[in-house]
Amino acid sequence: MSEEVLLDVQHLKKYFVVEKNFFGQPTSLLKAVDDVSFQIKKGEAFGLVGESGCGKSTIGKMIVDLYTPTDGKIIFNGTDLSALSKKDRRKYCKDIQLIFQDPYASLNPRMTIGDIIAEPILTNHLRPKNEVEKRVEELLNCVGLSGSYRNRYPYEFSGGQRQRVGIARALAVEPKLIVCDEPVSALDVSIQAQVLNLLDDLKEEFNLTYLFIAHGLNVVKHISDRVGVMYLGKLMEIAPKGELYHNPLNPYTQALLSAIPSVDPNNRKKRIVLEGDVPSPIDPPAGCRFCSRCFKRMDGCESFDSILREVSPNHHVACKLYEQAGPGEAEHDKKEA
Amino acid sequence: MEENKEIAETSSITVGLEEKPESIWKSVWDSLKKNKAAMISLVFIIILVLVAVITAIFPGVLPHDPYEQNLAKSFAFPNAQYWFGTDQLGRDIFSRILVGTRVSLSVGVIAVAVSLTCGVLLGSIAGYLGGKVDTIIMRLMDIMLSIPSILLAIAFMAALGQGIDKAIIAISLVSIPEYARIVRGEILSVKQNDYVQAAKVIGDKNSRIVFHHVLPNVMSSIIVRATLGISSAILDASALGFLGLGVQPPMAEWGDMLGRARNYILSAPYAMIFPGLAISLSVLAFNLLGDGLRDALDPKSRQN
Numbered sequence: 128m129s130e131e132v133l134l135d136v137q138h139l140k141k142y143f144v145v146e147k148n149f150f151g152q153p154t155s156l157l158k159a160v161d162d163v164s165f166q167i168k169k170g171e172a173f174g175l176v177g178e179s180g181c182g183k184s185t186i187g188k189m190i191v192d193l194y195t196p197t198d199g200k201i202i203f204n205g206t207d208l209s210a211l212s213k214k215d216r217r218k219y220c221k222d223i224q225l226i227f228q229d230p231y232a233s234l235n236p237r238m239t240i241g242d243i244i245a246e247p248i249l250t251n252h253l254r255p256k257n258e259v260e261k262r263v264e265e266l267l268n269c270v271g272l273s274g275s276y277r278n279r280y281p282y283e284f285s286g287g288q289r290q291r292v293g294i295a296r297a298l299a300v301e302p303k304l305i306v307c308d309e310p311v312s313a314l315d316v317s318i319q320a321q322v323l324n325l326l327d328d329l330k331e332e333f334n335l336t337y338l339f340i341a342h343g344l345n346v347v348k349h350i351s352d353r354v355g356v357m358y359l360g361k362l363m364e365i366a367p368k369g370e371l372y373h374n375p376l377n378p379y380t381q382a383l384l385s386a387i388p389s390v391d392p393n394n395r396k397k398r399i400v401l402e403g404d405v406p407s408p409i410d411p412p413a414g415c416r417f418c419s420r421c422f423k424r425m426d427g428c429e430s431f432d433s434i435l436r437e438v439s440p441n442h443h444v445a446c447k448l449y450e451q452a453g454p455g456e457a458e459h460d461k462k463e464a
Numbered sequence: 465m466e467e468n469k470e471i472a473e474t475s476s477i478t479v480g481l482e483e484k485p486e487s488i489w490k491s492v493w494d495s496l497k498k499n500k501a502a503m504i505s506l507v508f509i510i511i512l513v514l515v516a517v518i519t520a521i522f523p524g525v526l527p528h529d530p531y532e533q534n535l536a537k538s539f540a541f542p543n544a545q546y547w548f549g550t551d552q553l554g555r556d557i558f559s560r561i562l563v564g565t566r567v568s569l570s571v572g573v574i575a576v577a578v579s580l581t582c583g584v585l586l587g588s589i590a591g592y593l594g595g596k597v598d599t600i601i602m603r604l605m606d607i608m609l610s611i612p613s614i615l616l617a618i619a620f621m622a623a624l625g626q627g628i629d630k631a632i633i634a635i636s637l638v639s640i641p642e643y644a645r646i647v648r649g650e651i652l653s654v655k656q657n658d659y660v661q662a663a664k665v666i667g668d669k670n671s672r673i674v675f676h677h678v679l680p681n682v683m684s685s686i687i688v689r690a691t692l693g694i695s696s697a698i699l700d701a702s703a704l705g706f707l708g709l710g711v712q713p714p715m716a717e718w719g720d721m722l723g724r725a726r727n728y729i730l731s732a733p734y735a736m737i738f739p740g741l742a743i744s745l746s747v748l749a750f751n752l753l754g755d756g757l758r759d760a761l762d763p764k765s766r767q768n
Contacts (some may be wrong), residue, residue, distance in 0.1 A: 191665045220667030233658035237680040246676075247666040296662065 132191070133336050134167040139199035141185050143190055159185040159411045161360040162199070164435070167304070172330065172337040174351030174368070176344055176383070178238055178405060183340045183361040184228075187306040190338065191225045192216055203304070221251045224297035228309040230289035234281040240267070240292050241277030247299040266295040269332075271325060287318035294325065298333065306338045311346060323349050345387050348372060353441075356380045359408055359416040361433055368444040376444045378423045415447060423448060468749020478549040495760040502756020505749035512746055513657070516566040530563045548596035548738040549684050551725060552598035557735060560716040561742050567717045568746065571632055571701040572694040580690050590644065591651030592674055602648065605641035611636040614703055621709045628701075628717070631710045635700045639693060646689055650682040657681075676690050684761035691754035695747040718743045 139160055147157035165382055167173040174181045176285040180360045190201055192208070201208045208219060227233035234243055244263045248254050254262050264274035270291040281289055288308060297305055307326065311319040330337060341347045347354055348368060353363045356379065364377040374383045382399040401420045406412055411418045418428035428447050435443035436450070518525060528546070534554035542549040548557035563693055590601040608616065620634035654660065655678055663673045702719025704710040706726075713716040718739045725735035 193661055193664060217667045220665065225662070225665045227658045227662060229658055233662050235659040235663075235677050235681070238676075246663070246668070250672070252668050294663075296666075300666070 131169045132166045133169045133204060134338070135200075135202040136166070136186070136190070136203065137164050137200040139186065139189065139201065140197045141182070141189060141194060142197045154411060158360050158411060159408060160196075161187070161411075162434075163357075163360070163362050163429075164199075165355055165362065165365060167336060167338060169303075169336055170330075170334060171353065172339055172351045174341065174347035174354040175357060176341055176347050176354060177357035179342060180405065180408065181357045182408070183342075183357050184308050185306045187225065187338060187340050190304075190305055190306055191223055192220075193225075221247075221253065221300040222302055223299075223304045223306065224300060224302040226290075226293055226297050226305060226307045226310045229295055230286050230311050230314070233293050234289055236281055237262065239278050239280055240272075240284075242300050243281075244277070244293060244295050247296060251300055253300060262299070266299055267292075269298060269329070270295045286314050286316075287322060290314060290318075291325065292323055294322075294329070297362065298329065301333070302335070304336045304338065304346045306340070308340050309342060309396045310339075312342065319346070320349075326350060343387070344372075344383055359405065359411050361416050362435060363417065363433075364441075364442075364444045365435060366444075370439075374442075376438060376442070376449060377417075377446045378421050378448075379417045382422075415445070476632060481573070483564050484561070492757075492760045496756055498626035499756040501752045502760075505752040505756070506746065508749040509753060512565055512569060512749075515562055516569050519562050520566055526556075526559040526562060528559045530555060530559040530716050532556075539576065539728065542734055549732070549734040550736050551721070552728060552732075557594065557738050561718065561738060564600045564716040564718045564721065564739070564742070565746075567628060567711060567715070568698050568701060568743070571628065572697040572750075575632050575635040575639065575697040575701070576693045578632070579639040580643055580686070580693070583640045584647050584686065586640065587644040587647025588651055588674055588679065590668070592655060592678065598648070601644070605644050608638070608641045609645075614700060614704075614725065617700060617704060618707070618709065621704065626709055626712065628711045630716070631701055631704050632758070634704070635697050638700075643686075643693070645690065646685060647682060650685050651678055654666050672694065684758075688754050688758040691750055691757055695750035698743065698750070699747055 140158075140162055141160040143157040143159055144153040145153070145157050146153070148154050163182075163186060165173070175186065177183050185194060189196050190208075192370050196209050199209065200240040201225065203219065206219075208216060210221075210431070231296075234240075238246075241260075241263050244266055245259050246327070248259050248262060249256075263277055267274045267276060272291055274289060276284075281292070284292065290313075294310075310326070311322050314322060323346070323353060326337070337350070339347060339350055344354070351368050353365065353367050354371045356363045356371075356377065358379050364371065364375070364380045366374075371380065372384065375384050385397065385399040399422065403420050406419055408410075412429070414427075414431045415421070415433045418424050418431070421428065425447060431447045431450070433445045435445045437443050438449045468498050492711075496506075532555065534550070536548055536554065537546075538552050538554040540550040540554070546556050546558065548561065551557055551560070586605070590598040607619055611619075616638045617634040618633075620637055621630060624630040624633060651674075660673060661676050663677050668676075677762050700724065701710055701717070704719075705717045705719025706722060706723035708720070711720050713720075721739040722743070725732070725739070729736055
């Protein structure tokens with residue numbers, strides 16, 4: 128992994144208008160993503176986790192230009208994508224690709240597998256027409272499918288196979304960054320592992336960088352180098368995988384980790400059960416977003432400016448507990464907990 | 465890698481062994497074949513088409529000249545010579561019905577083709593682009609829909625003048641909103657699909673997305689609607705003919721025959737019954753075929 132930053136997301140915001148008044152001015156906003164910043168280095172797999180509705184998929188969709196950010200910058204390889212015109216932005220389609228969550232909905236039922244994979248090659252003029260056929264076969268082999276499947280329709284395939292086709296389609300343009308939007312959450316557990324292994328292998332083989340979005344820490348653990356935890360449109364914690372799993376600092380991360388079931392009966396952790404529901408992103412709590420459900424809440428959480436602070440090298444946390452914390456104090460807290 | 469490949473291949477046993485799969489249209493045809501009503505209708509429609517074509521190319525096959533008047537034989541009861549009887553001017557009703565097939569069918573097909581093309585274009589633009597364009601197009605369509613279609617068609621005929629060509633234009637115009645609405649609604653739901661989003665991520669242009677990803681997936685409901693639309697166009701043309709706005713005499717058209725015979729409904733009911741039957745049966749055939757197609761094209765019923 129090099130130190131070169133491939134994707135730099137700065138103060139990204141996405142507000143959806145829920146209600147408008149008679150004159151078309153928004154009166155109610157849903158803050159799906161609210162001031163999120165992170166960086167992904169070349170060759171890295173960055174995991175983004177959080178509950179449903181926390182805005183993680185919205186970030187992915189903004190990076191591939193399916194949503195236009197309300198504010199903030201998406202800097203890819205030094206270019207600010209959010210400032211480009213539609214036409215110029217389209218040139219970056221071959222660098223950033225998306226793997227969809229639902230393999231049943233992401234393949235056009237009227238096209239053969241071969242046509243689906245050939246389309247990005249033809250659209251972006253990556254190969255001369257007579258070589259496309261060969262390339263499609265190559266891609267199918269890459270994702271572990273036989274080249275003879277190219278004349279079949281999506282409905283003839285199982286979920287795992289379809290997801291492989293979706294991966295092949297994303298690979299077809301030889302992208303630098305792939306946004307994996309919960310690529311295994313619609314699959315059987317047995318198939319999940321296969322697809323995750325495949326993604327891991329492909330990353331090595333084609334020198335890819337992943338933004339891996341998932342709603343559970345266990346899936347992310349498998350594939351990511353660094354992990355970001357989101358809650359209600361905000362990033363709560365970013366840390367290298369090992370650090371995050373062994374020394375979670377944010378109470379929300381601690382609760383998430385405690386929810387991973389353990390197969391070892393001697394190693395059962397006490398589960399932290401959060402009370403209440405996720406507040407509505409239309410009218411999120413003031414201060415720290417998590418304060419209404421936090422089990423370590425203290426005075427001042429309601430007015431806490433929830434931005435990430437580096438408490439130890441590469442470990443960023445947004446929490447009142449570590450407001451003034453240098454690395455030493457964070458250690459202290461760990462022993463106490 | 466190798467391991468993955470192996471697993472993927474063993475889990476695909478259900479897919480079968482032959483290289484080339486059945487095309488979607490083949491399986492639609494297979495499931496349509498099982499629907500008796502639709503198949504009988506299809507045969508009936510094919511006969512109608514044959515009749516229309518043959519009577520146009522070889523008028524000699526008709527038992528009598530459909531335009532030859534013979535007042536001495538007016539209102540002959542159906543008999544061996546005149547199968548369906550004769551009308552008030554002594555013309556053979558059977559021959560006139562056969563000749564009228566051509567008019568009714570061509571009105572149906574042409575009117576549907578014209579209104580379908582306009583409707584699909586307007587509907588796709590409105591549905592795919594959304595926003596202000598959508599509002600303007602759809603409000604226009606709503607205005608047209610708010611006026612009863614036959615009344616609107618009569619108004620168009622009053623402005624355009626009489627004649628079968630003008631009747632086709634009038635019928636096409638009044639049925640555009642229906643197609644535009646259906647297509648727009650379907651596109652709104654199809655464009656939410658991940659595969660349309662995937663096409664955007666790949667870098668496809670809007671036009672390609674609409675023609676390659678959206679419209680093919682809307683096609684089945686358009687086909688069903690078009691089949692049903694032919695029957696209502698035939699009905700509309702007959703209604704205009706009945707009101708004396710369609711074809712010009714002495715041309716034979718089912719609705720026109722019906723309209724002219726209605727004064728003699730008590731003394732010579734057969735002069736009305738047979739043209740009426742021709743209209744009902746062909747409308748019924750197109751409706752049943754449309755229903756059959758809808759069932760056959762439904763992916764849920766097709767897959768199992």
